[in-house]
Amino acid sequence: MNSFDSSETAQQLLDAWKAMREGKLKFPPSLQSHADELLAAPLTVTGLVDTKGLSTETVLMAKTLGAALSIQSAEAPKDKAPQPATAINEVQAELFALFSSLFAALICRSVDLVKDEDEIKQRMMWRVKYQPDVFANSVNQAMNELGEFYNHHSANIYQQAQNFGGMKLVTGGQRYFGPSALKAVRITGLYADTQLIPDPIFPFLSSDLNLNAKYLQLAIQLFHILQLRPLVDAKLSVPAVFIFPSFEEVLEQNDAHTKLGFEQLAIRLISPLCHGQIQSLEELSEYSIKQENAFLKALMPSGLFVPPGAEPGIQLSASEAANQYLTELKGTRALHSLDQMKRMPIGALLLNGVLERLRPQYHLFENSSELGAQALLSQPVHWHYFEKIAQANARDLRSRNVISDQALQTLHAVQDDSLSWLANIPVTTLAQLISNSEHQWLREELNRYTSQLASIGPIDTNEMIKEVSHGLASLVQRQRKSLKDIESKYTPKKAAILTGGFLGAGLVASAVMLPLLSPLLAVGAPAVALAGVASGALIGFGKEKVSEVVEKRHAGKSMLGVLATTRPI
Template sequence: MNSPDDYDSATAQRLLSAWKAMREGKLRFPPSLKHHGDELLAAPLTAIGLVDTKGMSKETLLIAKSFGTALSIQREQTLKEKTAAPSPAMNDVQVKLFALFSSLFSALTGRAVDLVQDKDEIKERMLWRFKHQPDVLANAVNQAAEELGKFYNNHSTNMFQQAKNFGGMRLVTGGQRVFGSSALNGVRITGLYADTQLIPDPIYPLLSSDLHLNAAPLQLAIQLFDILQLRPLVDADLQVPAVFVFPSFEGPLEQNDAHTKLGLERLAIRLIAPICHGQIQSLEELFDYSSKQETAFLDALMPSGLFVPPGGTPGIQLSASDAASQYLKELEGVRSATLLDQMKRTPIGPLLLNGVLERLRPHYHLFENAGELGAQPLLSQPVHWHYFEKIAQANARELRSQNVISDQALQTLRAVQDDSLSWLANIPLTTLAQLISNNEHRWLREELNKYTSQLASAGPIDTNDMIKEVSHGLASLVQRQRKSLKNIEAKYAPKKAAVVAGGIVGAGLVASAVMLPFLSPFLAVGVPAVALTGVAGGALFGFGKEKIGEAVEKRHAGQSMLGVLATARPHQ
């Protein structure tokens, strides 16, 4: 039997499907039921975008649900046909996706991503192209975007299904709508420990939804620049993919899916309603309270830690006016001018409530993706962990997926993302791909577990204590590598000394014979001058062989996980 929540979601979805189909001209009621169709069309939408059934007759409600059910069956059949079609291998699809990303980036900037230094250069190049080559730019971008759109139409559903098939330590990232530098560094670091990271496609929403962005082409190019840094991991063709980019469908779900709309509303009410006086049962009531009881709402909101402005830090309490100012300031140049002007005219109470909801949306989708994909949610910034913990507490959920990861491993993953260990992100992605292909990430996982097992067995794990243990473990591993290099040097030092000493003695005898001819009879040998070159060359050759042997051993040691860590870690 379906739970009430499931029943409500299903009913709401059928009504919304019928309402939208009528609006789009895809559904017509027969003449005998026309008045029911008119009643459905006249129904407004609620604050979360569902059909408001207040005042709707039971007959209209039942008929609309029936039509909605038929539409749902039709949609499910179409989806089955898409997923039933043979799909290419996972890695082939990923390689093609990144090739299309690369083509779109080149169309936007006029340059391959490998030849672009940073985001300032992206901006300069795009401004130049907008000014001097607008038609060339438009044609190139439209063609590349069209090809990527076709790819999404053909493969997006199957890609999401493929993302469910991974085993091992699989993580799904999220907590933010964009894939920026912090997320990229998070992938670099986590790749040293985990098997597979599932990454919501940051480009799909930009092409499938209106995000009300300012300078959308520039933001698209920046997102492409960041996600394309992962290409070495994709092109490595690993047996177990280190990263897998999949479409999360967040925008379409928020617009069209009743389960998502209701889920977001329920999450907001569970988290925010407790700081409000009285009974709050809907998002409309929540906005109404934040406006009409603004002072009481803000007095409770600011110390609760529920509002952290973009770029802000959890635990730092601002006044409501300062928080609103920082919120709007951070959105300058990011949101469209129209939306930003509207937000500036919004009273502080509803404005900050909107800010909280914007924080919650990505986390809702992260939890949903984790459940669908059977993966452990993972975040890359303290502010995202802050909201993740609050949501887990409000929903009475554990922070970890028990069938995927141990608490010890989760706390280790959180620890390696601490600022004190940011040097781990210095490891090049090409090097990371090589380490993963040699299963060095699993070796590191086992080694770090040795350092953290005692802490894990003592009871609940404190994050700060885990950071200390992981830092100590990494420092010890680096020290082990440096000792190993010294042992290699010590191993070859006597051999090189013997070769050099032998060469010096031999060269000395020859030099005596050449420089002092009258000593030749005592040596009982005639030594040609060219012998000096031969002896010296032999000494150098012997020395060279020993030096090469030492260099080879050092190189092998340097290419191991220990060697890479020792190179990346700053000397202290």
């Protein structure tokens, strides 16, 4: 068992261990025994130095050397010339332009002209088969350009993400940015000020993700994230979305704070399922194998293992859960990695599945804390784990300095399947609504419908969904009434114009056709008069119709108008 007094100690030991292995750090001959001891120390499952076999003297010396290395690395950047600051909006626009270029390099087509993932697969297979050299060169060039951008801007982008005010949310809980995440961002954009989104492309360049068909999965990720480009190109003073590198894979590989923090989270959440005291992932892994029946008997009803593609609450046997887990990974996980997983005992395999669920959740909590933002998730299964982790850590689900319980529950409610129609609002329209601050108006309106529920006490999710649905239905009804009022406003005028104008024209026509009626009507109008009267009526009608159309169009561009157009009847 490791006993670190802090994550700082864990990092110092890891830095010294790595420096020794890489030949960057040498002990004097008199201390060679301590050097050999440190070099012989293995790493734990999470990649920390295993201190079980180290003497106290060796640990103290490694800490001292690690601290010196940390000071040295901290001072190194000071020698570099400061880079000129670039406007936030311009950096984000450049990032999306590079995303677009990389997507085009992958499938030789603009993202705007691509229908779906199936088309991406077909086009990429054709390119790889018939244009392998052109494909490789264009992709490598685009990835190099994007890599240079990350080298220059990634640290600064993360710092900028900490500086936004207003209702600031950070998404996460999953490794990839797919259709569900895109849908959630589009819906939440109707309510929040800024959504901070971990960059789904950065890991492809910074880490080995053990993926099958890596370039295909990269293209699919680009396809979904690029749907948000209108929000970026709008260059709003308060960005509606902001893509930042969360460095998850890099931190998991190199940062002792991340390694130790994740291990502590996993032990706190999973160890209650095990008889006896479990204090490390090694002990937990050993228990899942040696005491497999007891582990699985406790794991399956706990809700801690939910296979990919499944929803919380579905009861599966351990073997069924294992089969679904492996089946869902087929085609996306690297073949060698998938083969290793197939050979694992079921207990160890399902433990691995739980850990894979917890990793992105751990980073979401970390990003929420570091960025001063409210964590937000897009799928019920991710909310499920988020709530379990919060309970295990005795933490609130919400960031109290960012958002109220009422607002968090409202955001949770608008992502319910019954309100999925909200995601049908085009992103270009969403950008226009946000630029006019209509999202703030909607937030205030929905708060009126949910305030009474929030004032009673703890908020039930189902009740909040009902209130939000009722609120949206009421707002839509208000808009439809507004459109009827516009029609009613102009209908009498149009009727008067048409009745007066065309009735007069009709009488004149009768007088012309039947001269005996002229004295009775006191008119002797020629045919020209008929044309004048008729055209005057049409012009009057046209003016009123144009006014009605303009007023309706103006109403239709508001938040109410967009909701009324989008909501199913």
